[in-house]
Amino acid sequence: MIFSNYPPSVKFLFGLRNRLATLFGLKSSEDFHNYISEQTSSHTRINKDDKHLSVSVMLECGDWTEGCQLVSLAISVKFHNQMGKIYFLLIKRVHGLLCRMALNRVVKAVKTTEEKINGSNENS
Secondary structure (H helix, E strand, O other), X not given: OOOOOOOHHHHHHHHHHHHHHHHOOOOOOOOOHHHEEEEOOOEEEEEEEOOOEEEEEEEEEEEEEXXXXXXXXXXXXXXXXXXXHHHHHHHHHHHHHHHHHHHHXXXXXXXXXXXXXXXXXXXX
């Protein structure tokens, strides 16, 4: 969910990025789902390489303890050239916003699921 089902505003930004990227001969993509290199029940790793930079994303989900779960997102960017540095300078603020939005969507989905489970348990 976090790496594919984007809200319309994020889809628009990805579309804009993809159009601009093709002008510079860079790869474009709709989502990161195609770049998942490792996935278990507790973590997902995404790696994406391009001419200008490489990105590695790691999403870790801890165990549920007393109704809480620690979720962390780590992102590593390696620049291959000046274009990578310029690109990241341009998207850096938006990138942080998108990461917060993605984690908030996960939290909301977990709460909704938990409410449904608790609601069905109360009805049983």
